[in-house]
Amino acid sequence: MEARRDRLDAQSLAGLDLIREYLQANHPPLSARVASFDGADGWCPKTAEPSVATTVTDGPQLPSVTTLTDVLRAGSNQDTVRTAEWVLQATPLDDMTLGSLEWALLVLVYAERADIAAPWCDQFLRDAALRRAPTWQAMLSGIRAEIAVHQGDAPAAQRHAREALTLIPAWTWGVGVGRPLSALIMASTVTGCNLVDQARDQSCDHSHDQAGDHIADQVAAPIPDAMFQTRFGLQYLYARGQQRLASGRLHAALDDLLTCGRLMTAWEIDLPSFVPWRVEAALTLARLGRAAEGRALAEEHLTRPGGARMRGMGLRALAATLEPRERPAVLLTAVDILQERGDRLQLAYALADLSDAHRRAGELTKARMITRRAVQLAQECGAEPLRLRLTDRGGEDASGYGGAVATxxxxxxxxxxxxxxxxxxxxxxxxxxxxxxxxxxxxxxxxxxxxxxxxxxxxxxxxx
CATH class of the missing domain: 1.10.10.10 (Winged helix-like DNA-binding domain superfamily/Winged helix DNA-binding domain)
Incomplete structure (x- = not known):
């Protein structure tokens, strides 16, 4: 089709442009191959504004995937959220438009407006359930799980990811299985539930045994090699890196995180609000005693496009690479930002680090107070490993003013x-x-x- 571009009708050209844009956002290596085809030289994406008349092929699909590509490459701008919301408002849910809705929802997530994306996705999920469309439900549940990850809501991410993997079998997902699996891995790392055990243990998720066995099979299924040539593979590498970091496998974690970062950079979709790989890599390097390398990554993260949540996470990573006496001021700024942003999970982690910093400085009263607040947040977020770690050092001590403060x-x-x-x-x-x-x-x-x-x-x- 590229070789015959000058002979294609308008609808075919629009479809071809859509494919090209889709590949840039979802399968960058294949996009590079397509760019080498005869007739592809000089191709540039079509610009699409919300005012364009919509058709099945050239309507909300092109602006939503074009905007997704733009966000992944350069971050959001003043038109990003407006375009995504227009697509969501103008597009009914059906087989032809599911991709458009997916891309528009992800644009909002990567523009750090998961608060807008969540109710829209919930609305489409209800529509899919009423129409008894399990494939739509599975796809939307996977997206909803990703949204929950960005909101710091691990229990919701687990629930939606498990729903996605229960509704349709693994072999039908193809490379797209990376999305629900990544969300499930990240959420399970936060909650401390073993992936295979949680599939059968009702204490982690109140599901029936048959569904639990199905999830266990999905988790244990081989990952398609082709997934690592897509953005789903980036999410999976990042999630696995987090899991390995939490389990103390520092070198394996660093390998996953740096591989993820190298691919994101090569593919020119190095957006922290998509995958903040530098944050976890900096924290890993700090634990390995390679503070200078970690500091460089944290500082680089802070120069990348991103909003308040990304800045708060970056400051927390930066603090981990500094001298102990320098950490409290940086962490306090991170706490202020994350508290204002409303990310309870990241706030809990930042408060835990701030408590550690005060404890190291001998300011035990401050440390205990901050620990209590972090314990409360960890409990609210279902972050059981963090809660247990904090409790082990006295986080639930209610002596003195602690009991009154808790009220x-x-x-x-x-x-x-x-x-x-x-x-x-x-x-x-x-x-x-x-x-x-x-x-x-x-x-x-x-x-x-x-x-x-x-x-x-x-x-x-x-x-x-």
Whole structure:
């Protein structure tokens, strides 16, 4: 078709352009091969605006996959979310449009707007269930699992990934099996459930034994070699690297993460909000005693396109490579960013690291307070290994003010901690995007629960 490009009708040209764009975002090595075909020289992607008239071939499909390619290569811009939302609003769910919806949802995820993508995906899942379309349900469940990973919601990621792998057999997924498997591996690493055991153990997921056996078979099935020539392979390498890091297999983890990074760079889709491989690689290098190499990766991560969540994760990785006395200030900035962004899982990890930093500095009271907050978040996120690690060092000690602090709501605790750190009510209001009156109300309730008369009496354990 490329060789006969000048003889193709408009619809065929549109379809060919769609394939070319699809390959760039999903199968970069094959895209490079196609570019060498006769007639392919000088090809450039078609520009598509939301105002274009839609047809089956050249409608929402091309703008959604074009936008996905652009986001993976250069990050999001002011039009990214607008285009993705237009596609989702303009596109009914059917066999011809499922790809368009997938790409639009992923654009939102990689633009760090998983909060918008999640309700849209849930809506399409309900539609697919009502129409009894298991293949649609499986594909959308896989996407929903990926969204949950980006939200730091490991239990939801597990649930949706298992649903995807239960609805249709492994052999029908092809290279696409990398998406639900990656989400399942990453979520299981967070929750501490063994992948094969969790498939049969109702304590990890309340599923029937038959479904559990099916999942176990899916997990144990061979991975298609061709998957590692696609973006699904990148996600799988990153997930496996995280799993190996959590289990202490540092060199194997580093190999997966650096391989993932090398491919992303070569394929020109090196976007941290797609796969933040430098963060985990920097943490691995720090544990291997190669802090300088890890610092270089963390600093490079911070220069890449990305929003607040990526910056918070990058600062946490950077802190791990610094001298102990330098870590608290960097981690405190990471905590502020992640708390503002609403990522409870990454916030729990950052707080755990901040607690470690204070403990090393001999500031045990601060460390205990921060540990309690991290334990609470870890429990909320289903991050059992993190909770157990924190609990082992006294995270559930309720002596002193600990029990009273535990009665504070999340908003009251947040305001009280900022007040204890010396910020004025006006500064707190500005930082949290609330009114000064709301700050005063939260502080009044916090004073009453802590049985103190004012901010000067706030316990030292709140000074983060």
């Amino acid at each position: 504070l709501s999340a908003a009251e605790l947040q305001v009280a901690m900022l007040a204890a750190s010396g910020r004025t009510n006006r500064e707190i209001a500005k930082k949290l995007y609330i009114t000064v009156s709301t700050v005063e109300q939260h502080l009044t309730r916090a004073y009453r629960k802590l049985r103190v008369s004012g901010r000067a009496d706030l316990p030292v354990i709140l000074h983060v």
